[in-house]
Amino acid sequence: MTGKLLTINGLTKAYPGVIANDDVSFQITNGEVHALLGENGAGKSTLVKMIYGLVKPDAGSMTLNDAAYAPNEPRAARSAGVAMVFQHFSLFEALNVAENIALGMENPPAMGQLSAKISQVSGDYGLPLDPHRLVGDLSAGERQRVEIIRCLLQDPKLLIMDEPTSVLTPQEVDILFATLKLLREQGTSILYISHKLEEIRTLCDEATVLRGGKNVGTCIPRETSASAMAEMMVGTRLSPPQKAYKKLEKTVLQLNGLNLSPASPFGTSLKDITLEIRAGEILGIGGVAGNGQDELLGALSGEAKSAPQSVQMDGQNLGHLSPNARRKLGLLAAPEERLGHAAAPDMTLTENAMLTAAERENLQSNGFLNWTRSRSFAEKVIARFDVRTPGPENAARSLSGGNLQKFVIGREILQNPRVLVVNQPTWGVDASAAAAIRQALLDLAADGAAVLVISQDLDELMEITDRFAALNEGRLSAPVATSDLTVEKIGLMLGGAHGMEVAHDTVVHP
Amino acid sequence: MDLSAINPIVLIASLMVASTPILLAAIGELVVEKSGVLNLGVEGMMITGAICGFAMAVETGSPALGFIGAALGGAALSLIFAFLTQVLLSNQVATGLALTLFGLGFSALIGQSYIGVKPPTSATLILGLDAMVFVGIGIIAVTWWVLKYTRVGLILRAVGENHDAAHALGYKVVLIRTAAIAFGGACAGLGGAYLSLIRVPQWTEGMTSGAGWIALAIVVFASWKPWRVLLGAYLFGGITVLQLNLQAAGVKIPVEYLSMSPYLITIIVLVIMSADRTRTALNAPAMLGRSFHASN
Numbered sequence: 137m138t139g140k141l142l143t144i145n146g147l148t149k150a151y152p153g154v155i156a157n158d159d160v161s162f163q164i165t166n167g168e169v170h171a172l173l174g175e176n177g178a179g180k181s182t183l184v185k186m187i188y189g190l191v192k193p194d195a196g197s198m199t200l201n202d203a204a205y206a207p208n209e210p211r212a213a214r215s216a217g218v219a220m221v222f223q224h225f226s227l228f229e230a231l232n233v234a235e236n237i238a239l240g241m242e243n244p245p246a247m248g249q250l251s252a253k254i255s256q257v258s259g260d261y262g263l264p265l266d267p268h269r270l271v272g273d274l275s276a277g278e279r280q281r282v283e284i285i286r287c288l289l290q291d292p293k294l295l296i297m298d299e300p301t302s303v304l305t306p307q308e309v310d311i312l313f314a315t316l317k318l319l320r321e322q323g324t325s326i327l328y329i330s331h332k333l334e335e336i337r338t339l340c341d342e343a344t345v346l347r348g349g350k351n352v353g354t355c356i357p358r359e360t361s362a363s364a365m366a367e368m369m370v371g372t373r374l375s376p377p378q379k380a381y382k383k384l385e386k387t388v389l390q391l392n393g394l395n396l397s398p399a400s401p402f403g404t405s406l407k408d409i410t411l412e413i414r415a416g417e418i419l420g421i422g423g424v425a426g427n428g429q430d431e432l433l434g435a436l437s438g439e440a441k442s443a444p445q446s447v448q449m450d451g452q453n454l455g456h457l458s459p460n461a462r463r464k465l466g467l468l469a470a471p472e473e474r475l476g477h478a479a480a481p482d483m484t485l486t487e488n489a490m491l492t493a494a495e496r497e498n499l500q501s502n503g504f505l506n507w508t509r510s511r512s513f514a515e516k517v518i519a520r521f522d523v524r525t526p527g528p529e530n531a532a533r534s535l536s537g538g539n540l541q542k543f544v545i546g547r548e549i550l551q552n553p554r555v556l557v558v559n560q561p562t563w564g565v566d567a568s569a570a571a572a573i574r575q576a577l578l579d580l581a582a583d584g585a586a587v588l589v590i591s592q593d594l595d596e597l598m599e600i601t602d603r604f605a606a607l608n609e610g611r612l613s614a615p616v617a618t619s620d621l622t623v624e625k626i627g628l629m630l631g632g633a634h635g636m637e638v639a640h641d642t643v644v645h646p
Numbered sequence: 647m648d649l650s651a652i653n654p655i656v657l658i659a660s661l662m663v664a665s666t667p668i669l670l671a672a673i674g675e676l677v678v679e680k681s682g683v684l685n686l687g688v689e690g691m692m693i694t695g696a697i698c699g700f701a702m703a704v705e706t707g708s709p710a711l712g713f714i715g716a717a718l719g720g721a722a723l724s725l726i727f728a729f730l731t732q733v734l735l736s737n738q739v740a741t742g743l744a745l746t747l748f749g750l751g752f753s754a755l756i757g758q759s760y761i762g763v764k765p766p767t768s769a770t771l772i773l774g775l776d777a778m779v780f781v782g783i784g785i786i787a788v789t790w791w792v793l794k795y796t797r798v799g800l801i802l803r804a805v806g807e808n809h810d811a812a813h814a815l816g817y818k819v820v821l822i823r824t825a826a827i828a829f830g831g832a833c834a835g836l837g838g839a840y841l842s843l844i845r846v847p848q849w850t851e852g853m854t855s856g857a858g859w860i861a862l863a864i865v866v867f868a869s870w871k872p873w874r875v876l877l878g879a880y881l882f883g884g885i886t887v888l889q890l891n892l893q894a895a896g897v898k899i900p901v902e903y904l905s906m907s908p909y910l911i912t913i914i915v916l917v918i919m920s921a922d923r924t925r926t927a928l929n930a931p932a933m934l935g936r937s938f939h940a941s942n
Binding site: 189190209210211214222226227228229230231235238239240244 | 797800801803804807808810811812814815816817931932
């Protein structure tokens with residue numbers, strides 16, 4: 137358990153206008169799980185990309201096992217024993233598991249042998265996987281297994297994991313941790329990137345905290361409280377969102393046996409979804425990505441049309457109406473993908489404000505657009521939601537993820553919706569922006585709107601929702617009051633761990 | 647009307663000859679599209695190959711050297727496309743259309759002194775079929791084998807499926823795509839030369855007359871599968887030859903309807919093929935037509 141594996145010395149990387157990493161130094165010892173903590177934009181991704189050879193540092197050096205280490209491409213990093221599991225999976229949907237794994241190896245054996253080896257390694261580590269299945273048909277947890285096994289087949293000395301649990305159910309997280317602990321026992325070091333503090337406290341031996349590209353300190357996670365680590369990460373104290381007392385009124389939105397087939401080949405069909413939301417209520421819908429979240433948002437926003445009576449608002453049939461007709465009646469939606477779905481990347485904020493608010497904010501008359509009013513509406517959103525941008529004439533693409541997210545959510549909230557549907561409202565958003573967005577959703581519900589929050593972040597759902605339902609393979613469970621729930625119960629509602637419980641018992645301890 | 651004048655064996659042989667140009671161009675374009683690039687300049691590369699091959703064969707007196715020249719000419723033109731779209735990141739659709747227009751004009755310029763010239767005749771093997779017919783089938787077989795069973799093919803498919811992931815794994819996306827584009831250009835050039843050296847055989851301006859566009863349609867018809875390219879090309883060639891035979895046999899349908907029938911049937915088949923939207927999307931390379939720019 138002793139001996140330095142990787143030493144990072146003064147790594148610096150600057151991009152035009154921003155210093156992503158500023159003189160970062162730390163060490164990883166053999167057989168430890170080392171956490172890299174930080175907010176979005178703190179420079180974690182840039183740092184690991186330098187370790188993995190995807191980005192060249194401007195200054196600084198690294199040593200691996202007492203030898204100078206300066207990979208100029210991932211291939212060099214892999215042959216030096218460094219492997220990486222990406223946050224956004226670097227997989228190919230139309231290829232099968234074995235082909236995906238072969239692509240990540242330097243000298244893959246013939247396909248037949250490789251398949252046998254995959255089955256063997258996946259059995260050894262309790263991560264069952266069929267080498268011949270198409271990756272597009274796998275769940276998020278199974279896709280991650282593909283990435284992990286791809287790394288394990290190369291016997292890495294250092295395994296880098298970038299936010300590995302963000303797409304997993306709690307049970308899948310347990311299984312992943314069991315695998316990682318097994319690897320640690322075998323002497324593999326793991327660099328574990330996350331901003332989930334409780335996870336780091338249960339798993340990691342040491343933590344390095346980045347803020348604004350600088351190393352602001354290290355700590356032993358087991359001996360440090362989560363709130364102390366959060367303060368190191370953010371630099372200030374965060375106040376949790378406040379739930380106001382509210383009284384629930386009559387049902388506003390109803391889904392009656394909604395069925396919908398997907399628009400894309402790897403999409404999920406919605407099966408017999410029934411729910412109702414009352415005014416003043418926040419209903420949370422949890423579930424692992426790819427279980428019908430995008431399709432549900434589409435069915436509600438009007439992008440996908442369904443039978444007229446399957447979507448009802450105030451007793452009126454909406455299923456056959458277009459998005460604009462639904463907006464007019466007060467059913468608004470903010471989809472997950474900020475760039476390209478919620479906002480047009482190359483259009484200005486004024487133009488983006490026009491795109492969804494034209495109907496309700498009277499930004500048009502007789503087909504003519506009133507840009508002055510659209511601009512002042514955009515300015516209102518920017519001011520009210522603290523969107524950091526030079527002005528409404530900037531392109532949506534130029535905003536950071538958190539700021540654009542505040543803009544697209546704020547744009548819908550300020551239109552005074554009867555019902556607001558949001559998908560992953562704080563995905564990839566830093567902690568302070570996330571807190572602001574959650575507070576805004578709570579305020580909106582307190583003012584009497586019905587809010588439907590689709591999210592994969594269970595902590596978020598526990599924090600702000602009144603009732604919770606789980607979406608699993610296109611089916612929706614019956615909603616349960618959030619106050620009666622624990623994270624374990626939610627995990628079971630999410631459909632268990634996709635058949636992973638069996639594997640859990642067969643983990644081999646060599 | 648005398649249908650007995652149509653000899654089935656001659657019909658099949660002439661079908662194979664008629665479909666070889668589009669078969670060659672289509673298998674090249676299939677490889678290009680598998681790598682995630684949409685090159686709409688097939689017509690331009692074909693006609694450039696047609697004149698390059700024709701000039702080379704006339705000057706050297708050797709049809710084989712002519713075909714080599716055609717492949718080089720087509721590949722050279724496609725490298726302009728590769729430079730514009732892969733290095734300068736220009737729009738693939740617009741650049742491809744420009745390549746077609748450029749190729750048509752450029753070939754007319756080179757071809758000024760070759761109008762009315764007779765090319766050297768190629769040797770025939772059996773049933774009046776020349777070697778290129780079998781070379782075309784051979785290219786299809788090799789392409790199928792490479793795409794399905796080799797690492798090069800796997801990397802090519804991966805680049806077309808998700809270029810960001812391929813880049814993250816350390817594959818050189820731009821280099822791989824450039825190689826695919828050059829292969830596509832060479833195949834289109836061979837197809838063009840087959841028209842000017844064997845099928846017609848002489849040089850006239852704009853002699854490809856839409857064959858490049860048919861080749862593009864056949865790639866979609868084939869759902870990006872090599873053997874189906876053969877099927878699609880023979881289907882199209884078969885209808886072309888059949889309508890010529892029907893005209894000769896004096897069928898009492900206006901000639902215009904018969905000549906438009908291959909194109910009409912192509913459109914109908916494409917509509918039927920793409921009726922199931924999800925299945926078409928499943929076969930198409932996911933990155934088709936999207937520019938790649940390494941973001942770090």
